[in-house]
Amino acid sequence: MAATILEKIVEEKRREIAAARTAVSEQQLRKAVEDAPAPRDFFQALATDGPIRLIAEVKKASPSAGIIREDFDPVAIAKIYETHGASCISVLTDEKFFQGHLDYLRAVRAAVDLPVLRKDFIVDSYQLLEARAAGADAVLLIAECLDDCALRKLHNETVALGMTPLVELYDPANLSRVLEAGATLIGVNNRNLHTFEVDLEHTLRMRREIPNDCVLVGESGIKTRADVERLQQAKVDAILVGESLIREADIGAAVDTLLGR
Numbered sequence: 010m011a012a013t014i015l016e017k018i019v020e021e022k023r024r025e026i027a028a029a030r031t032a033v034s035e036q037q038l039r040k041a042v043e044d045a046p047a048p049r050d051f052f053q054a055l056a057t058d059g060p061i062r063l064i065a066e067v068k069k070a071s072p073s074a075g076i077i078r079e080d081f082d083p084v085a086i087a088k089i090y091e092t093h094g095a096s097c098i099s100v101l102t103d104e105k106f107f108q109g110h111l112d113y114l115r116a117v118r119a120a121v122d123l124p125v126l127r128k129d130f131i132v133d134s135y136q137l138l139e140a141r142a143a144g145a146d147a148v149l150l151i152a153e154c155l156d157d158c159a160l161r162k163l164h165n166e167t168v169a170l171g172m173t174p175l176v177e178l179y180d181p182a183n184l185s186r187v188l189e190a191g192a193t194l195i196g197v198n199n200r201n202l203h204t205f206e207v208d209l210e211h212t213l214r215m216r217r218e219i220p221n222d223c224v225l226v227g228e229s230g231i232k233t234r235a236d237v238e239r240l241q242q243a244k245v246d247a248i249l250v251g252e253s254l255i256r257e258a259d260i261g262a263a264v265d266t267l268l269g270r
Contacts, residue, residue, distance in 0.1 A: 013203040014072055018106055019154055022130045025105075035135060041142035042170065051124035051147035051173035052194055054096045056224050061241040063268060064126065064226065065090035066099040066251025067117060070108040073205040078255045083113040084120045086260060091121045093264035097147070099126040099249055102140075111143050118144035126175060130154055137166050147173035152183040153202055161190045175226065179211070184218055193223050196249065200229035209236060216243045234269055 055062045067090075069081045087098050100117050101109035109129075118125045124146040129136065131150055140148050150163055160176070167174040168191075176192035178184060179201055187195060197212040197219075207230035219225050224246045231237065232253040240248060250267065257263035264270075 014205060015153060015202040018072075018103070018130050019132060021105055022103075022132055026133050026135055029139070030135060035138060038135070038138040038142050042138055045142050046118070046144050048141075048171040048173075049122075049124040049146040051097055051126060051175075052224065054124050055194065055226070055247045060268070061237060061245060062096040062247040063090075063094065063264070064097045064099050064247055064249040065095035065254060065264065066101065066128065066249060067113060068099075068101045068107065068109070068128075068251040068255055071252065072106050074252060076108070077252055081255075084116050086255065087117040087121050087123075089261045090254075090264060091123050093261045094268055094270065095123060095264065096247070097124045097126060099128045099149075099251065101251075102127055102129045111139060114140075114145060115143045118146075124173075131163060132159070134163065134166055137163065137170055137172070141170045141172060145172060147175055149196070150174050150176045151198075151202070152176060152178040152187050153180065157186055157189070160186060164190045164192060177228065181215060181218065184215070188220070188223075194226065195219055195223050196226040196228045198228045199231075209239075212240060212245060213243050216245060231267075234266055237267055237269070 067083045067086050070076045100114040101107045102111045103109050126147040127140040127145040128149050164174045175194050175196050176187050177196035177198050178187050179198045197215045199209050199211045200207045209230045212227035226247045226249055227240045227245045228249040231248050231250050254263045
C-alpha cells in the first residue's frame, strides 16, 4: 500500500532531525533555550471571553496548493495580522513540503508582540528545543503522527519548556488519547492529513465531543465570514487560518472581513 502524504512527511522529518542533531547538539540547543526570550501565554490569548479568536498563519506553500503567495514576506505578513486583530501567529517551519523555515519564526517572534506557534510535524523532543530556542511560545502536536507514549511525553516536555501545546486531531477516535495526554488546547483539523480532503463540518461535529473546559480551535478550510459565524455559534473558541488570507492581495482587509470588522 502506498504511503500517505502524512506518512511521507513524517519519514522525511525523521531524516531531517537526524541531520540537524549532527549540526547542532541537544546540549547546544539547551544553552540556546536558556538565552531565548521568555514565553508569551499562547493559551490565555485564546481563552479570554469575547468573540472567536484568530490564530493567523504565515504560510508560503502547501503540498495540496503549491505556492500560495509569490511575494512572501513573513515579517510583513505577521505585522499585518497583528495590526488587524489576530490573537496569535502560527508560522510554518517545515521546509520540504511547506517551504517554511525556523528563521521565519525567529524573525516573526522578534517583530510582533503576539504569542507565536511553531507549526510543523513534531515527532521528537529535539524539535521542541529548536522551537523554544527560536522563541516559539507554542508548538503543534498532531495526534495522527504520535503514539500514546510520544504524545504524552511531548505534551509534558512542551509544558516543561514553558510553551503551550496545541494538540491537533482529525480522527475522532484520537480524542480520548488527546485528553488522556492532558491537552487543554485542542485543534480539530478539517483536513484529512492522509488524503488532504477538507470538510468544515468536521469541527462542528467534534464540538459536541470535546469538554467545555478545553479551548477548541477549528483548523483548515475556513474561508468566509459565514464560516466563522457558524463556528462561533457552535462555541468554537478560536480558528487557525492561513491560506485563504495569504492568497488575498490585501491581507489586512481579508482579516477584517473574516473577523467581521
